[in-house]
Amino acid sequence: MTDPNTPQQIEPGPGEVQAADVMKVQVPNTPPRSQWAEVWSQFRHHKGAMAGGIIFLLIVLVVFAGPLFWPIEATFIDIRARNQGPSLAHPFGTDQLGRDMLARMMAGGQVSLSVGITAMLLALFLGSLVGVMAGYFKWLDNLLMRTTDLFLALPLLPLLLVMVLLFREPLNAAFGPETGIFILIVVAIGVTSWMPTARIVRGDVLALKEREFVLAARSIGTTDSKMILRHILPNVISPIVVSATLGIANAIITESALSFLGLGFPPDFPTWGRLLFDAVDYMQQNPERVILPGVAISLTVLTVNYLGDGLRDALDPRIRGR
Numbered sequence: 634m635t636d637p638n639t640p641q642q643i644e645p646g647p648g649e650v651q652a653a654d655v656m657k658v659q660v661p662n663t664p665p666r667s668q669w670a671e672v673w674s675q676f677r678h679h680k681g682a683m684a685g686g687i688i689f690l691l692i693v694l695v696v697f698a699g700p701l702f703w704p705i706e707a708t709f710i711d712i713r714a715r716n717q718g719p720s721l722a723h724p725f726g727t728d729q730l731g732r733d734m735l736a737r738m739m740a741g742g743q744v745s746l747s748v749g750i751t752a753m754l755l756a757l758f759l760g761s762l763v764g765v766m767a768g769y770f771k772w773l774d775n776l777l778m779r780t781t782d783l784f785l786a787l788p789l790l791p792l793l794l795v796m797v798l799l800f801r802e803p804l805n806a807a808f809g810p811e812t813g814i815f816i817l818i819v820v821a822i823g824v825t826s827w828m829p830t831a832r833i834v835r836g837d838v839l840a841l842k843e844r845e846f847v848l849a850a851r852s853i854g855t856t857d858s859k860m861i862l863r864h865i866l867p868n869v870i871s872p873i874v875v876s877a878t879l880g881i882a883n884a885i886i887t888e889s890a891l892s893f894l895g896l897g898f899p900p901d902f903p904t905w906g907r908l909l910f911d912a913v914d915y916m917q918q919n920p921e922r923v924i925l926p927g928v929a930i931s932l933t934v935l936t937v938n939y940l941g942d943g944l945r946d947a948l949d950p951r952i953r954g955r
Contacts, residue, residue: 675947682943685936692933696742705733707740707903716919725925728911738925741903745930746881748818748888748904753880755823757830761873764834765861769842778835781828789825790890796821797896811902818897822884830876837869871948878941882934889930905930 677683700707705723711731718726725734767777797817804813841847841864850864885905891897892906900911905926912922 672947676943679943679946681939682946685939685943689933689936689940692742692929692936693746696739696746699739700736703736703739705736707732707736708901709733709736716915718919719921726919726921728922729915734908734922734925737903737908738905738929741905741908741926742929744815744898744902744904745885745888745906746933748815748822749881749884752819752822752826752884752888753877755819756827756880756884757873757877758827759823760827760830760876761834761866761869763827763831765838765865765869767831768835768838769857769861769865774835777831781831784825785828787825789887792825793821793887793891794894794896796824797891810899814898814902818888818891822887826880826883826887830873830880833872833876834869837872838865841865841868871945874948875941875945878937878944882937882941885930885933885937 709732711727713731714723714727715729715731716727717723717731720726723733723735725738727733728737763777763781767774767781800817801814804817807813808816847860847864850860855864888897888904889906889909892904893910895910898904898907900907908926909923912919912926916923
């Protein structure tokens with residue numbers, strides 16, 4: 634007979650698994666992917682952004698490394714070869730003074746990209762500063778946002794023209810014609826293009842102020858400066874990065890417009906906009922002189938916009954999760 638106090642072993646039925654067998658199942662130890670790995674995975678699946686990034690890197694490489702391998706300098710004048718079309722000696726032709734257009738395109742690209750990147754950094758700094766201050770400090774919000782609205786209401790191009798005309802001579806006297814006009818154009822573009830970044834950053838800061846980790850940090854006595862630097866700014870990097878890519882494109886277009894109007898860099902300091910301005914009188918004789926800098930500006934702006942579009946999709950968790 635079986636002792637009723639003796640524990641009985643129950644055989645598992647069909648389809649049932651004992652707990653011991655479950656414990657024996659080995660789960661593969663796969664470490665979780667980091668946030669930047671997720672961002673890169675999303676970004677590389679955006680075909681337009683990948684193509685834009687590759688083309689933009691090629692443009693930067695050609696513009697900054699090309700003069701090292703091209704034997705003709707951008708300032709070399711050969712009157713006997715003026716206004717020539719594309720040839721083996723001059724693949725992009727020559728201008729009215731016989732200067733090689735390929736060399737001038739590369740030199741102009743260096744200036745245009747430098748202006749775009751520097752003006753973008755200035756606009757990002759001003760926009761991020763105003764956006765964080767307005768979103769975090771309630772007593773500053775109304776003042777800073779009304780100032781932002783005032784700048785948005787001002788016409789951009791006339792304001793830039795007034796700034797260039799007022800400050801060109803003092804800056805040229807202080808820093809020289811080339812450095813002075815570079816500083817003036819960078820400051821003028823940066824001061825007049827920070828407003829969209831400020832509004833975007835302010836909206837994100839207002840949402841972050843109500844998050845649990847911010848409330849917890851405030852409850853333990855974290856100072857405002859540490860709160861902004863450690864908890865607020867790292868979480869608004871995404872819109873700042875996207876604004877950076879779009880800011881480069883806007884700065885290049887604005888600088889080209891100023892140079893095309895004759896208020897940008899001097900004639901011996903080529904930019905893509907200045908090359909367009911110099912080629913207006915030779916459109917019928919040498920149409921490539923207008924087409925080439927126009928294509929360079931359009932291609933650079935298009936690739937940067939695609940790059941920003943891909944970064945926005947990769948950095949936004951609401952889009953990345955789809």
